[in-house]
Amino acid sequence: MCGIVGLFCKNPELEPLLGEYLSAMLVQMDERGPDSAGVAIYRDPASDGWSKLTLYCADPAVDWDAIGGEVLDVRAKHAVVLLEGDADEAEAAIRAAHPGVRVMSAGRVIEIYKEVGRPRAFAGEFRLDDFAGTHGLGHTRMATESRVTTEGSHPFSTGHDLCLVHNGSLSNHNRLRRELRREGIEFQTENDTEVAAGYLTWRLREGDSLETALESCLEALDGFYTFLVGTADGFAVLRDPIACKPAVLAETDDWVAMASEYRAIAVLPGATDAQIWEPEPRVVYAWEKALVA
Amino acid sequence: MAVAADVEVVDLATTALRDLNQRLHDLDPDAPDPRSWRIVNPNGAHAVACGLDALVDVEIVGHVGYYCAGMNKRATVRVRGNAGTGVAENIMSGSVVVDGNASQSAGATGRGGLVVVHGDAGARCGISMKGVDIVIRGSIGHMSAFMAQRGTLVVCGDAGEALGDSIYEAHLYVRGEVAGLGADCVEKELRDEHMAELRALLERAAIADVAPAEFRRYGSARQLYNFKVDNAY
Incomplete structure (x- = not known):
């Protein structure tokens, strides 16, 4: 399992409330990931x-x-x-x-906070309600591929102002980690998601756009994934071709939200009347300030 | 909103889900009292109205999470919103109607009854279905009707990749484009008896704006499984 949440404020009046909303979304994903929790805040x-x-x-x-x-x-x-x-x-x-x-x-712009423990305790310890910002991502982890540690928690940094959260598991991370180390990418853990983050870091360093880098994941990564990638200006979503890891997208005039399940979106104002859909497999969805302004 | 006196309204914002489901399970199967239920503020909760076995009508106002109306028997459940993974999974009888979209595995493994989705359904719709009838007003995702054994899947829109992979004897009808057929699934002639089957199902699903002749039929080439076809239902 694992839970993912993301919130992007289209309306600047929501920005002071970003932390409060993101915290409420994260707590809803408790059962999906009781091992550790983390957020990336852009402010x-x-x-x-x-x-x-x-x-x-x-x-x-x-x-x-x-x-x-x-x-x-x-x-x-x-x-x-x-x-x-x-x-x-x-x-x-x-x-x-x-x-x-x-x-x-x-x-x-980016700030990443993550720690072992359940999301409600994490939200209190890190005073998530305080955060104002333009957008944020969150993750609750149910560990499968590696140990439950702070370093193995999500989000993972993938370069300047970039981060990745992941629901799923990758099968070819050991081989890919060896290949990426030869390219000079450093790894701190045995975690599979860190390899996906390292892969994106490498592709972006080689000059790929975020969209191209994400699309190349479809060939390079073997396994299950719903990815949410944070950038300085917004976020992007990608699901693997099998798409057994859930994802829901929702949009109103005021915000765009992504979550593993609708119940995390239900805490947002106007959620009942939001446009709600499930992202297609193999398709990169992206929101940026420039696109929605 | 005016509510008729004989409708039992349960607010999931103030009532525990287990209490609601227990009350529904405790009803007399043949003479439930109350007979009509309205559930408000589901807010994406899982397993709402799951495991019912009574002649009740349950209306859920809002979006639900996973396995809504799973294992349904005899009850009529209507979701006035979207449904998450596995709506009406393993339905035995009765009907489950979703006004919005459904996520993956809608009607999976269902043995009987009727599932209607007025929006789109995601991947793996009707996977391993064993007798349920499923009518989708919109489109369905990939790997739908995988290993489908019995029952009927009607799709008024398009179907994703690998439709009917390893199918047994379920009947598949798609009105729009099929991105790809799975192993041993082939297009078949749409004969009069199939038109009659479609007409009856569309009528049961209260879908009046599409005609049976607009569909194409798909089913098993019977090259992959070893059952003697004369023994098939």
Whole structure:
């Protein structure tokens, strides 16, 4: 199993309520994924010349101010830090200087928070209701392919301001991981979704558009998946050709939502009257600010 | 909204789903009292009105989750909204009508009764059906009627890939395009008895705007399974 939720605010008046709605959606997916929970929030872009990183440290006594950047926010064992310069350089510098700190996300807009435990506890611990933002993704995990750890939780970063959440399981992740390591992609876990994220990172690095990169997953990945991919401007959905992992899309004048089941969408205002449909297998669905403005 | 005095209204926003289903299960099968039920605020809940075995009419106002009206026997269930995975799965008798769309595996493994979806149904519609009649006003997804043994699947729109893969003796009728036929599923002649079967089913489904002659018939080439066809139903 596993549960996926996503919410994109078409109406800017909803943005202050993004966290509240996303939290309510995530809690509805409790039974689908009681092992761990996570969200990606898109909010407060860093200024030109700056990058924003979400960092994680297992040691609760970590001194985030010693990292060297401007600490914007601390939630549970995560901190959001602003650093001057390119996100790649900032990430490399932190990995070199602070081996006990993991970089959960990097870019200018994205923030990723994830932890072992059930979604209601996660929502409280990370104060999800507080978040304002343009769009967000969430995941509740029922682990199948690898251990239940913070690192094995979703979302997975797939590059600057990009992330992936996944419902399903991949069969060819070991071979693909070996191939991607030869291309210079780094992996932190034995998790299958991290391989899909690494594959997307590689394709995007090689110059694919997001849509092309997702379409190439249909050939490269063997297994079951419903993917939700977050970008700086919106999100995209893809289901494998067999499409046994569920997905529901819904849209009103005010928002676009994606979830594993309708009950996660039912918590949104106007859900009853929303346009609701099931995404077709093998078709990339995408929403971006530019498309819906 | 005015509600007739003899309609039992249950609000799932304030009533536990198990309490509702238990009350429906506790009814006298032949003389249920009350006989008419209206369920409001389902909000995508799973297993609403599942396992009924009584001559009741149940109207569900809103969208439901998985396995709504699963294993239905004798009851008439109407969903005024969309239904998730496995609506009317393993239906035995009675009828289940969805006004909106249904997700995958609608009417799967059904042994009898009638399932009607006025919108589209997703993948695997009527998978392993064993006697149920299914009428879809819109289109159906891939792998529908996989290993379908008995019963009838009527699709007024299009069918996805691998329709009727490994089919036994179910009757398939599709009015629109078929993206592809599965193994051992072939097009067959639409004869008068098939037109009569279609006419009766469309009438039972209250679909009046399509004509039986507009459909094409599909069924088993009988090359894949080893039963002697004279023993078939």
